[in-house]
Amino acid sequence: MGAELAFSWLQFIGVVLAGAIFYYSKMLYKKGNFKRKDFWIWGGFSILLIVASIIPTFFNFIFALFTRRTLDTLLIFGLLVSFGLIFQVYVRLQQTNKDVTELVRKVALKFEEYKKSSRKRK
Amino acid sequence: MKQKLAKLAFVIPAYNEEETIVPTLIDVKKNFAGAPVFVINDGSEDKTRELAKKYGAHVLTHVINRGLGAALATGITAAVEKSDANIIVTFDADLQHTGKDVRSLIEPILKNKADAVIGSRFLRKEDLELMPHTKKIGNLVLTKITNFLTGTEITDSQSGLRAFTREAAEKILIESDRYEVSSEIIHELSGHGFRIKEVPIKAIYSPRSATKGTNIKSGIHILLGMLAKKIGLKARYVK
Numbered sequence: 001m002g003a004e005l006a007f008s009w010l011q012f013i014g015v016v017l018a019g020a021i022f023y024y025s026k027m028l029y030k031k032g033n034f035k036r037k038d039f040w041i042w043g044g045f046s047i048l049l050i051v052a053s054i055i056p057t058f059f060n061f062i063f064a065l066f067t068r069r070t071l072d073t074l075l076i077f078g079l080l081v082s083f084g085l086i087f088q089v090y091v092r093l094q095q096t097n098k099d100v101t102e103l104v105r106k107v108a109l110k111f112e113e114y115k116k117s118s119r120k121r122k
Numbered sequence: 123m124k125q126k127l128a129k130l131a132f133v134i135p136a137y138n139e140e141e142t143i144v145p146t147l148i149d150v151k152k153n154f155a156g157a158p159v160f161v162i163n164d165g166s167e168d169k170t171r172e173l174a175k176k177y178g179a180h181v182l183t184h185v186i187n188r189g190l191g192a193a194l195a196t197g198i199t200a201a202v203e204k205s206d207a208n209i210i211v212t213f214d215a216d217l218q219h220t221g222k223d224v225r226s227l228i229e230p231i232l233k234n235k236a237d238a239v240i241g242s243r244f245l246r247k248e249d250l251e252l253m254p255h256t257k258k259i260g261n262l263v264l265t266k267i268t269n270f271l272t273g274t275e276i277t278d279s280q281s282g283l284r285a286f287t288r289e290a291a292e293k294i295l296i297e298s299d300r301y302e303v304s305s306e307i308i309h310e311l312s313g314h315g316f317r318i319k320e321v322p323i324k325a326i327y328s329p330r331s332a333t334k335g336t337n338i339k340s341g342i343h344i345l346l347g348m349l350a351k352k353i354g355l356k357a358r359y360v361k
Contacts, residue, residue, distance in 0.1 A: 101188050101299055105196045108162070108182040112200065 014053030022046035128232055130157040130224075131207030133197030134179070135190055136215040140168040142328075146215050147177040153221030158205045161215070162193040170215075180204065191303030195296040202291055210291045214282040216328070223323040227285045230319040237290045237316035240276060240308075241283030241323035249324050264344055268305045272312045276320065280304045283323055290316045302344045 025042040028034035034042075051058055132150055136143055143161065150159055161174040165187030174181045182200055184193065194212060201210045209228050213219055223241055230236035243249050244265075250258070261280050268279040284307065286294075294310035296303055311318050 097299065098297075100186075101192045104184045104186060104188050105192065105199070108184050108196050109200060109203070112180055112182045112204070 011053045011056065015050055018046040018049035018053060021049070127208075128228055129206060129208045130154055130228070131201040131205040131210050132157060132159040133162070133194065133201050133210060133212045134159060134215045135162045135164055135193035135197060135212075136166065136170050136174065137164040137187060137190075137193070138166045138168050139170050139215040140166075140173055142217045143170050143173050143215050144177055146213070146217055147174065147179055149217075149221040150213065150224075151178065153224060158201070158207065160197045160200045160204075162197045162200075164188060164190075164193040189298075189300040191296055191298040191300055191306070194303055194307075198286075198291050198294075198296070202288065208288050210286050210288065212282060212284045218325050218327065219283045220324065220326070223283065223321075224285070226321045227283060227323070230321070231285055231287055235317070236319035237287045238311050238318050239285045240278060240318065240320050241281050242276075242278035242320040243281060243323060243325045244277040245320060245322035246324075249322060252325060252327055254327060264305065267345055268308055272305075272309045274308055274312050274318060276308055276318065278320065279308055281323070286311075287316075290314070305344050 022043055025034060025039050025046065029036070029039040048059075132154070134143075134146065134150075139146075147159060147161075150157070159179045161170075161179040161181050163171040163174065163181055163183045165184050171181055171183055180200065182196055184196065197212070198210060201207060209231055211224055211227065213224070219241070227239050227241050230239050243253055244261075253261075261278065265276060265279040268274070269276055280301075281304070290311060293314050293316075294307060296306060296310070298306045308318070
């Protein structure tokens with residue numbers, strides 16, 4: 001009985017979490033902060049999570065291909081996805097850092113030019 | 123052998139250096155009057171910018187702090203684009219270097235014996251004695267690794283006093299924002315086949331400057347940055 005109750009709470013949390021991810025992905029896409037690719041990745045992931053939360057045995061046929069224990073497969077899959085996402089965030093962070101430096105440099109170089117021309121006018 | 127005529131431009135990265143920027147500029151101007159001095163105010167929160175401007179430097183301000191590497195790259199770009207200098211000198215703003223040492227620094231370039239010269243604190247025993255022990259050990263380790271990865275025989279890979287020909291300054295690509303830049307410059311210079319020489323310099327350590335510079339954390343960053351560059355994770359030879 002206790003296990004069933006815990007399972008149903010897990011399902012509820014899964015649906016709420018997935019719903020929130022879907023909502024924010026859609027909102028970020030509409031605002032232009034998310035590319036279409038990002039929306040499909042996160043939107044698709046949240047839909048799969050909703051399906052798996054409502055019907056926990058839905059993907060058993062896929063997991064059965066790898067191992068008999070669905071939980072093991074889910075954990076391994078989750079870890080791999082986490083690594084992938086951390087890598088993606090790292091790459092974007094590096095790119096953003098580079099962009100910020102370039103922007104700061106352009107402003108610095110332009111600012112010096114402006115000072116020169118203002119001195120000449122005097 | 124025909125000597126080049128020296129047309130110098132100085133690049134001085136500065137972050138919160140209001141205490142030392144004025145004597146640094148006076149020292150440079152006293153030894154090289156008329157040479158353009160580019161001070162890169164790297165997001166300072168003190169009066170570095172105002173003081174550098176007052177003492178005749180071309181001030182380029184990073185609106186936020188981006189680190190030594192980013193400041194050097196901005197300064198070298200400015201020196202190449204905004205001056206007709208044929209030798210570009212990088213110089214620290216914390217009074218560690220003296221303008222007098224620049225004369226011997228540029229000598230190998232003027233005699234066409236080098237494309238880049240690094241001021242080394244490790245060539246003379248008396249200069250080495252002035253360096254704090256922690257810096258000495260860190261510097262020796264990083265220099266060994268830099269030499270191993272770049273195939274050079276430098277004695278001081280982390281020195282801030284350097285001179286480049288205009289051609290070398292134009293060709294090197296600085297991607298590192300932080301302290302990794304010193305090793306990256308050597309990597310770039312050797313990768314492009316430029317001749318690198320070293321001359322002895324005296325470094326003066328104040329209690330303030332002794333605490334600045336590379337530490338263990340930045341040492342690890344330097345090492346990782348070098349490895350990334352070595353295995354081609356960072357772009358090379360593209361400007």
